[in-house]
Amino acid sequence: MAALLEVRNLSKRFASRAGREPSPWIIRDLSFSVADGEFLTIVGPSGGGKTTLLNMIAQIDTASGGEIVFQSKSAPLGDKTSLKPGLNCQIGYVTQEDNLLPWRTCLENVLFPLMAQGRLNDETRAHAQSLIRAVGLEGWEKHYPHELSGGMRKRTSLIRTLVYDPPVILMDEPFGAVDAQTRVQLQEDLLRLWNLGRKTIVFVTHDITEAIALADRTLVLTRQPSSVAGEHIITIPRPRDIRDILTHPEFVDLYRRIRAQVQ
Amino acid sequence: MTTAEQAATLPAEPDGIKWRHVMVRVGQIGLGLVFLWLWKWGANSAGESYIADPFKVWDRLIEIARTGELARHTYVTLRISAIGFAIGCAAGVVLPFALRRMPRLTDAIEPYIMASVGVPKYALIPLFILWFGINDAPKLWLIGLLVFYPVFISVFAGIRSVDGRLLDIARVLGASESRISVEVIWHAMLPFFFSGLKISVPRAVSAAIIAEFLVGFEGIGFYIENARQQMDVTGAFVGIAVAIALVLVMNALLVWIDKRLSAWRPMDRHMEL
Numbered sequence: 001m002a003a004l005l006e007v008r009n010l011s012k013r014f015a016s017r018a019g020r021e022p023s024p025w026i027i028r029d030l031s032f033s034v035a036d037g038e039f040l041t042i043v044g045p046s047g048g049g050k051t052t053l054l055n056m057i058a059q060i061d062t063a064s065g066g067e068i069v070f071q072s073k074s075a076p077l078g079d080k081t082s083l084k085p086g087l088n089c090q091i092g093y094v095t096q097e098d099n100l101l102p103w104r105t106c107l108e109n110v111l112f113p114l115m116a117q118g119r120l121n122d123e124t125r126a127h128a129q130s131l132i133r134a135v136g137l138e139g140w141e142k143h144y145p146h147e148l149s150g151g152m153r154k155r156t157s158l159i160r161t162l163v164y165d166p167p168v169i170l171m172d173e174p175f176g177a178v179d180a181q182t183r184v185q186l187q188e189d190l191l192r193l194w195n196l197g198r199k200t201i202v203f204v205t206h207d208i209t210e211a212i213a214l215a216d217r218t219l220v221l222t223r224q225p226s227s228v229a230g231e232h233i234i235t236i237p238r239p240r241d242i243r244d245i246l247t248h249p250e251f252v253d254l255y256r257r258i259r260a261q262v263q
Numbered sequence: 264m265t266t267a268e269q270a271a272t273l274p275a276e277p278d279g280i281k282w283r284h285v286m287v288r289v290g291q292i293g294l295g296l297v298f299l300w301l302w303k304w305g306a307n308s309a310g311e312s313y314i315a316d317p318f319k320v321w322d323r324l325i326e327i328a329r330t331g332e333l334a335r336h337t338y339v340t341l342r343i344s345a346i347g348f349a350i351g352c353a354a355g356v357v358l359p360f361a362l363r364r365m366p367r368l369t370d371a372i373e374p375y376i377m378a379s380v381g382v383p384k385y386a387l388i389p390l391f392i393l394w395f396g397i398n399d400a401p402k403l404w405l406i407g408l409l410v411f412y413p414v415f416i417s418v419f420a421g422i423r424s425v426d427g428r429l430l431d432i433a434r435v436l437g438a439s440e441s442r443i444s445v446e447v448i449w450h451a452m453l454p455f456f457f458s459g460l461k462i463s464v465p466r467a468v469s470a471a472i473i474a475e476f477l478v479g480f481e482g483i484g485f486y487i488e489n490a491r492q493q494m495d496v497t498g499a500f501v502g503i504a505v506a507i508a509l510v511l512v513m514n515a516l517l518v519w520i521d522k523r524l525s526a527w528r529p530m531d532r533h534m535e536l
Contacts, residue, residue, distance in 0.1 A: 060431040086435035099432045103450040103527045112446070116438035146529040164437070 003033035004071065004200050005057070005168060011065035011225075012052055026052050028225035029066070034168075034200055041203045041211040043262055044221030044229075050204040051096065053226070054170045057202070058093040059083040070168075089117055092166035094174045098157035100145040106156050107132065107141035113164040124163070131159040135189050151182035155189065162193060171203040175210070187214060187242050195239065208258050212236070213245045218254075220261040230261040315500035323501050332486075337505060339482040340471050343399060344509075347406025348467040354407070355414025355463075356456070359422050360444055376415070384408050384470075388477060402474035409470045410463040417459025421452025454528075457521045464517060465510045472506055483509070 012027040026049040034040050044050055055061035056077065057068055063077035070090065076082045086093065100109045110128050114120045132138060135155040145153055154174060161169055175183045191214065194201060205211050211218045212234055220230040236250050245251055299317055306314040327333040362369040384405060391401035425448050433447050475484025483502050490498025 058435055060435065085431060086437065089437040091435070093432065093435045095428065095432060097428065099428055101429065101433075101447065101450070103525070105527075112433075112438075113436035116433070116436055116442055116446070144527045144529075146527075160436070 003069075004036040004038075005202070006033040006069040007031055007053075007057070007066070008069065009066035010053070010056065010063055010068065012049065012056065012061075013064050025064075025225035028227055030221075030227050031066075032219055032228055032231075034202055036167075037198045037200055039194060039201045039203065039214060039216045040219065041205060041215035041217075042219045042221060043205055043208055043211045043258060044226060045223050045263060046206050048221050048224055049226040050206075050221065051172050054093065054172050054202070054204060058085065058091055058170055059087055060085045060093075086166070089113070089164060090167055092161035092164070092169040094158055094161050094169065094171045096172045096174070096176060098145070098153040100153060100156055100160075102145050105142050105144055106137060106148060106152070109145070109156055110160050110163055113160060117164060119164065128159075128163050131163055131193075134193065135159055150178050151186060154178060154182075154186055158186075158190065158193075162197075165197070166199075168200045168202070171201060173205050174203075176205075176207075183210075184242055190214070191238075191240065191242070208255055208262065209246070211258070212251060212254050213240065213242050218258060220258055223263055229263075230258070232258060312494070312496060315497040319497050320500045320504060323497050324504065327501065333505065336481060336483050336486045336502075337509065339479075340468070340475065340484065340506075341509065343402050343474070343482065344406060344467040344471040346399075347403045347471065348410050348463065350403060351407035351410030351467070352414050352460070352463065355411045355459070356418050358415060359419040360448075362419075363422055363444070363448070364440060380412050380416070385473060388474065392478065397478050401478060402471060405474050406467050406470040409466045413462040413466070414456070414459045417455045417462075418452055421455030422448055424455065425451040453521075453525055457517065457525075460517055461514065464513045468506060468510050468513070472502075 008031050010027055010030045011025060013025045014023045016023045030053070032040075042050060042053075052061060056063050059075060059077070060083065062080055062083065067074045068077065069075075070087060075084070075087065101112065104112060107128070110132065111120060111125070114124045114128065132141060135158070137152060137155055137159075140148060140152060145156070148156065158174065175186045178186065187210065203211075203214060215234045218232045218234060219228055220232070221227070222229045232254055234254065236245070236248055236254075302314070302317045306316045311319075324333070362372075387408075388401065388405055391404045395401045395404065429447055429451070430443060433443050438446065471482065472484035472487065475482035476488045479485055483506050486505075487499050487502030490496075490502060
């Protein structure tokens with residue numbers, strides 16, 4: 001499969017303040033590629049620059065070195081003003097916090113990207129409604145984010161990105177802050193939706209089980225400065241039952257190998 | 264019992280809270296009576312040539328309401344404050360939004376704007392009269408400037424306070440900068456804007472009254488000043504009472520608009536000023 005997204009020798013350090021020694025490298029010479037339609041998960045220790053990596057791919061943060069190639073085109077990552085956040089709606093980004101607009105209801109949040117992109121019509125509205133049904137948010141459309149539970153907000157934030165159908169979706173520990181039961185439900189929702197559309201997903205997590213359960217392939221990152229410590233093809237057949245994944249014989253083996261690489 | 268039945272048996276508002284509301288109301292009326300009594304006591308002991316009798320103030324109020332004098336002066340003051348307020352408020356909102364897209368220009372002019380806050384605006388009235396003549400213009404300049412600063416500063420701070428991650432995500436989702444201004448920043452800065460407005464509304468009325476002391480033959484300011492010149496203390500007190508009422512009505516209107524615009528906010532309504 002051809003690489004849709006390629007990260008080449010990417011490096012990042014934040015600007016140091018005057019008079020201080022230079023700030024340390026967060027990411028150093030990180031390279032990997034993502035194939036079209038692939039579900040890639042990235043695991044690594046917390047504070048390992050995973051969010052920074054996604055911010056750079058989404059073009060909301062600059063890189064200090066290296067390049068990111070999307071559809072054979074290299075993006076200028078040098079200074080903040082030349083960045084194109086989301087690369088003209090080609091790259092969706094589900095962040096760690098839900099980042100919903102608090103003054104918009106659940107439905108209005110889901111419709112926001114369509115409205116912003118001038119694509120709000122009967123057809124896209126119906127699509128939004130079907131996504132709301134698909135993740136069980138029916139009846140909550142008119143509620144404001146603060147009136148929704150953590151899991152509902154995550155779902156809203158997820159379908160807000162799915163609704164405009166970007167070819168690549170970045171996810172930054174989107175299910176980190178919810179309880180275990182809700183998390184499994186969200187993972188199942190995500191896999192079901194992914195099965196329908198087969199988008200390219202780059203999913204960052206520190207939970208090894210989650211990384212295996214969702215992925216076609218898992219990358220393990222090192223401690224700071226981040227680089228690739230290992231790569232694992234997940235051969236567990238789909239469709240997968242997330243609740244039973246722990247008992248799968250391949251799972252135990254993969255878990256051990258990945259665990260050994262995550263320091 | 265099902266949950267619905269349980270919910271039905273729960274009282275919507277516990278009696279304790281209702282009782283507290285009643286107590287607060289009784290306290291408010293009590294304080295009002297104490298204030299009235301102090302006023303009456305002050306008028307009696309200082310003499311009516313210094314402090315007007317509250318009942319005479321009331322009688323005069325009824326009298327000028329009958330003759331139409333009250334409506335005429337109130338209209339004049341209200342009109343000039345409203346126009347001046349609209350001008351100052353519009354400038355105070357538009358300028359920070361325009362500056363948002365020009366960070367370098369902002370850094371360059373910010374110290375000048377902040378320094379000009381210190382200029383005593385009332386001291387400029389003679390100059391305004393010199394420059395713009397004896398008409399509405401000097402009044403509008405004074406009111407506009409006095410309204411502009413609190414609105415500008417609060418909107419400016421409101422725009423700066425917007426969560427950068429919300430802006431980043433809105434951009435990723437395909438929102439243009441002008442759409443972000445309208446859909447994200449406008450809503451996020453509303454609480455700041457309204458706290459600025461709560462300062463500017465009374466300022467607009469005070470500025471109109473002070474301008475009317477000096478310019479014109481109508482308005483609440485003229486009425487107060489005219490009464491003072493005729494040693495009519497009751498008249499001056501009536502003017503002040505009307506001005507207070509005007510500010511209170513405008514503030515109530517503002518609170519009502521604020522509530523409607525920010526119905527989404529998970530906020531403790533008791534905190535309201």
